[in-house]
Amino acid sequence: MDLYEYQGKQLFKRFGIPVSEGRPAKTPEEARAAAEELDGPVVVKAQVLTGGRGKAGGIKLADSAADAEEKAKQILGLDIRGHVVRTLWIEQASDIEKEYYLSITFDRGLKKPLFMFTTQGGMDIEEVAEKTPDALVRLHVDPLEGFQPWQARRLIYGAGVEDPSEQKQIAAIVGKLYDAFVGTDAMLCEINPLIVTPDGEVKALDSKFTVDDNALYKHAGIAEMRDVEAADPLETLAREKGVTYVKLDGEVGILGNGAGLVMSTLDVIALVGGAPANFCDLGGGGDAEGVVDALEVIMRDPQVKSIFFNIFGGITRCDEVARGILAALERMTIEQPIVVRLDGTNAEEGRKVLADAAPEGLHVEATMLDGARKAVELAQGRRLDGAPGSAGGGSAGAGAGR
Ligand code: GDP
Numbered sequence: 001m002d003l004y005e006y007q008g009k010q011l012f013k014r015f016g017i018p019v020s021e022g023r024p025a026k027t028p029e030e031a032r033a034a035a036e037e038l039d040g041p042v043v044v045k046a047q048v049l050t051g052g053r054g055k056a057g058g059i060k061l062a063d064s065a066a067d068a069e070e071k072a073k074q075i076l077g078l079d080i081r082g083h084v085v086r087t088l089w090i091e092q093a094s095d096i097e098k099e100y101y102l103s104i105t106f107d108r109g110l111k112k113p114l115f116m117f118t119t120q121g122g123m124d125i126e127e128v129a130e131k132t133p134d135a136l137v138r139l140h141v142d143p144l145e146g147f148q149p150w151q152a153r154r155l156i157y158g159a160g161v162e163d164p165s166e167q168k169q170i171a172a173i174v175g176k177l178y179d180a181f182v183g184t185d186a187m188l189c190e191i192n193p194l195i196v197t198p199d200g201e202v203k204a205l206d207s208k209f210t211v212d213d214n215a216l217y218k219h220a221g222i223a224e225m226r227d228v229e230a231a232d233p234l235e236t237l238a239r240e241k242g243v244t245y246v247k248l249d250g251e252v253g254i255l256g257n258g259a260g261l262v263m264s265t266l267d268v269i270a271l272v273g274g275a276p277a278n279f280c281d282l283g284g285g286g287d288a289e290g291v292v293d294a295l296e297v298i299m300r301d302p303q304v305k306s307i308f309f310n311i312f313g314g315i316t317r318c319d320e321v322a323r324g325i326l327a328a329l330e331r332m333t334i335e336q337p338i339v340v341r342l343d344g345t346n347a348e349e350g351r352k353v354l355a356d357a358a359p360e361g362l363h364v365e366a367t368m369l370d371g372a373r374k375a376v377e378l379a380q381g382r383r384l385d386g387a388p389g390s391a392g393g394g395s396a397g398a399g400a401g402r
């Protein structure tokens with residue numbers, strides 16, 4: 001889960017990392033009131049879950065409360081690469097002498113947290129890494145040993161920070177950032193820029209904070225920070241219903257049981273010339289409730305032109321899934337045609353259940369390949385010919401289809 005800058009800064013503050021005082025605002029009036037309280041020049045900052053806000057016009061300095069209101073009007077509603085600004089963060093403006101960069105993330109290859117630090121902050125860190133790789137100091141922390149103070153010194157000397165007061169402040173921030181990273185089960189804590197003011201004060205001017213979704217149950221306060229308004233409504237619905245749902249860009253909605261099968265289904269849809277609109281993973285389930293929930297999420301995606309239900313029965317029994325599908329169809333009206341492929345435990349019974357009921361708009365196919373082809377044909381409104389494994393009736397592709 002990605003946090004907004006102001007939420008990340010709340011966490012920074014909790015762990016003792018210096019940040020400027022600020023207030024969230026949702027309207028120009030609130031921005032004005034916030035600026036009045038903060039008393040002095042402020043910076044009006046768009047709160048969106050994407051970087052580069054400065055360049056996109058989402059960050060503006062304001063020298064008075066009236067000016068803050070004006071700048072808020074300009075920024076609210078702005079579309080920054082698909083993210084519409086609904087919330088602002090009004091913060092006491094800082095004077096900037098230097099802009100550094102500090103982050104901690106996971107190096108999955110080495111299975112260790114990785115610090116990165118450079119005095120070339122403020123800009124895109126990928127650019128620093130590419131153009132002046134020597135300026136970017138990288139340092140791994142052994143998770144069993146934990147963070148050691150010498151590691152902060154290595155980062156600071158490595159990057160060439162010479163001022164003793166800066167060194168001391170940055171060393172403290174590095175240690176606290178590690179605490180924040182571990183203490184919130186974060187995947188990324190990034191400060192860009194970490195500034196030095198003309199008075200020599202070091203503080204975090206920006207924050208990028210990502211917390212591991214799988215650890216949110218341990219951090220109720222952070223889980224509550226999720227902005228349901230900004231999230232994709234279908235992803236929110238799926239989360240509420242406990243359905244694994246991923247939005248994609250094509251036209252076939254996909255429902256399968258188990259991540260491996262779902263991934264192969266995406267491949268087979270692509271193989272026959274289609275593109276998945278999304279996918280849902282039923283996991284080990286397949287009871288009517290689970291099927292209804294997943295179908296409800298999938299069919300609400302306006303891009304879905306057909307639905308491909310691909311089930312391999314293991315612990316899940318195909319007849320049960322078939323009954324789940326029928327129960328789901330009784331409870332709701334689904335506009336899109338549905339293609340079902342059942343294989344594995346009780347597949348024949350399952351197919352028979354569907355054949356006996358024969359609901360309108362439901363097509364049963366024997367193999368994954370035939371099912372995929374049918375679903376793509378229905379979605380695109382055309383017959384596929386010459387597609388891989390194409391064999392008219394479709395039995396030739398049976399083996400490959402699994
Ligand atoms: P980003 O563009 O999304 O990374 O947003 P940042 O919060 O990093 O802000 C972008 C840039 O705006 C910073 O690198 C600063 O140059 C500038 N900026 C942000 N806050 C202040 C401030 O308080 N005072 C001044 N002078 N500049 C600021």
Ligand code: MN
Pocket residue numbers: 052192193206207
């Ligand atoms: Mn930034």
